[in-house]
Amino acid sequence: MPGEVRVRFAPSPTGLPHIGNIRTALFNWLFARHHGGKFIVRVEDTDQVRLVPGSIEAMLEGLRWLNIDWNEGPEVGGPYGPYFQSERLDVYQNLADRLVSQGNAYHCYCVQERPDQATRDRRASASADCKCRHLTQEQISKLKAGQDSKVIRFAMPEEGVTKVNDLIRGEVEWRNETLNDFIIMKSDGFPTYHLAVVADDNLMEISHVMRAEEWLPSTPRHLQIIEALGYEPPKFAHLPMIMGPDRAKLSKRHGATAIGEYQDEGYLPEAMCNFMVLLGWSLDDKTEIMSIQTIIDNFTLDRVTKSAAIFDQEKLLWMNGMYIREMTPDQLAGRMMPFLERDLPKDLLPVDEEYLRRIAPLLQERIKRLDEVAKQIDYFFRADEEFDTETLVQKGMDRDTTLSALKAALEDLNATDDFHHEKLEEMLNVTGERLSLSRRQFFGVLRVAATGRAVSPPLFEMMEVIGKDRTVSRFKNAVERFSAAG
RNA sequence: GGGGCGUUCGUCUAGCGGCCCAGGACACCGCCCUCUCAAGGCGGAGAUCAGGGGUUCAAAUCCCCUACGCCCUACCA
Numbered sequence: 001m002p003g004e005v006r007v008r009f010a011p012s013p014t015g016l017p018h019i020g021n022i023r024t025a026l027f028n029w030l031f032a033r034h035h036g037g038k039f040i041v042r043v044e045d046t047d048q049v050r051l052v053p054g055s056i057e058a059m060l061e062g063l064r065w066l067n068i069d070w071n072e073g074p075e076v077g078g079p080y081g082p083y084f085q086s087e088r089l090d091v092y093q094n095l096a097d098r099l100v101s102q103g104n105a106y107h108c109y110c111v112q113e114r115p116d117q118a119t120r121d122r123r124a125s126a127s128a129d130c131k132c133r134h135l136t137q138e139q140i141s142k143l144k145a146g147q148d149s150k151v152i153r154f155a156m157p158e159e160g161v162t163k164v165n166d167l168i169r170g171e172v173e174w175r176n177e178t179l180n181d182f183i184i185m186k187s188d189g190f191p192t193y194h195l196a197v198v199a200d201d202n203l204m205e206i207s208h209v210m211r212a213e214e215w216l217p218s219t220p221r222h223l224q225i226i227e228a229l230g231y232e233p234p235k236f237a238h239l240p241m242i243m244g245p246d247r248a249k250l251s252k253r254h255g256a257t258a259i260g261e262y263q264d265e266g267y268l269p270e271a272m273c274n275f276m277v278l279l280g281w282s283l284d285d286k287t288e289i290m291s292i293q294t295i296i297d298n299f300t301l302d303r304v305t306k307s308a309a310i311f312d313q314e315k316l317l318w319m320n321g322m323y324i325r326e327m328t329p330d331q332l333a334g335r336m337m338p339f340l341e342r343d344l345p346k347d348l349l350p351v352d353e354e355y356l357r358r359i360a361p362l363l364q365e366r367i368k369r370l371d372e373v374a375k376q377i378d379y380f381f382r383a384d385e386e387f388d389t390e391t392l393v394q395k396g397m398d399r400d401t402t403l404s405a406l407k408a409a410l411e412d413l414n415a416t417d418d419f420h421h422e423k424l425e426e427m428l429n430v431t432g433e434r435l436s437l438s439r440r441q442f443f444g445v446l447r448v449a450a451t452g453r454a455v456s457p458p459l460f461e462m463m464e465v466i467g468k469d470r471t472v473s474r475f476k477n478a479v480e481r482f483s484a485a486g
Numbered sequence: 487g488g489g490g491c492g493u494u495c496g497u498c499u500a501g502c503g504g505c506c507c508a509g510g511a512c513a514c515c516g517c518c519c520u521c522u523c524a525a526g527g528c529g530g531a532g533a534u535c536a537g538g539g540g541u542u543c544a545a546a547u548c549c550c551c552u553a554c555g556c557c558c559u560a561c562c563a
Contacts, residue, residue: 014562014563044563046562047561047562047563049562050562050563169491169492172491174489178488178490178559182560186561188561192560192561193562197563212557214558214563215557215558216491216557216558217489217490217491217557218559218563220490238491240491241557243556247555249556278499279498280498282498282500285499285509286500286510286511287511288498288499288510288512306492307556308491308556308557309497309498310498311497311498312497314512315498316512317512318511321525325525365525432521438521439520439521440521441521443521444521444522455522455523456522457523457524458520459521460521
């Protein structure tokens, strides 16, 4: 189907998937969905040395969590497979041989160390390193006999320019003389990225190559291979990079960077997508919270930024809070459950779903991450028997007034069976006034008695949820312990 | 050293020649609401649009130069 949009996300299994990788995947996916095209995942496992077991699983898990689905790739297969480059070695070998026979590539017999920065700085010209390009037939035969390890280099044109019309950056061009003869086949029989990416993008009929900006400098190499092979070049779009707060490329030392950490910390996938898309793309001059459908509908490359963005964890947190508040209490309860099962003391499990649904609204506007729930929710399940009873005494009160306040409240609570929060408030308000205590003082005492804490959700709504039995027994306990302590 | 990309409030961004002595959002500060904490509402502070030259009646927006940042310059992707 000519003209069909086919984009790919091509991760290398060299570590845990981080925000940068995933953001690239997101943009590709959004682009595909916007155009009704295909989103393909292809695993670029051509570096056997850096391969980290489990990274692909983590990557796919991250995509699944964010609801980024792929039309072709690992697990789902597809007509252009295999989607692992390590299973396509013959393809690259044939192409490399073809390039050699065409004169676009040559065997190199040099033994070279990886040049460090100082070496690179001293280097006079890009292709001064290797002389094998101009070897005679005779020299080649001799070297071949004496050596089994060799690589294949691409023979870059020594003059002319290579241009690309990047969909985000516009016309960019390089003088070919500034580009060196890079390696396309390694001595272990695996291709380098440059050959493999060009081969597969062509074979898989990729229409748009959308990748991070760090790839822009190698685009002329890819274009040269494409030309040598007689391929039709895809469109290119180089996405802005994501940096840490210190403006350096995002890495582990910036704290949480792996997508899985965000899942574990209780970020919502919807919030995560919304936030990540705003790193380099915007809808207009004001809209920030958007449904994924709205994003898909409006996702065009002309709204992608050119400059790198710094990952701002504070804003992500804010956005996550917004998403939490937008949920219905039932949805929230459902989302909280796995975190409670993970973090709550085992003797509090299993959590009653119905009870949790009644608790959820009280926590909803007080948390920004799902993993905060376990720390805040314990007093809904059991009384804190250890709290310091001195915290019962509010500002401007003494032990006597505190004790009588407690006793009066206990009496009230004992006497009623109507635990609707409006009724409780009405009743205790009267009692507080009778005792000449401000609401702040009186309710402050009651809060500590009910929860053992100075901070909690609204008092009466909480009592309603906790219920009469638990509330009354906590007040009894508070009275006893406070009296004893005195 | 060479090559490339980028540069609007601390941060994410809007802006594609006049609507901008620059708009929104996060964070920050203040006020309001209020039983605590939040949430919410209102308001404030914060950007000589990196700097300098042009072009134009008019420039954050177009052109040139400089500075700075970042990326590439690996048998890593």
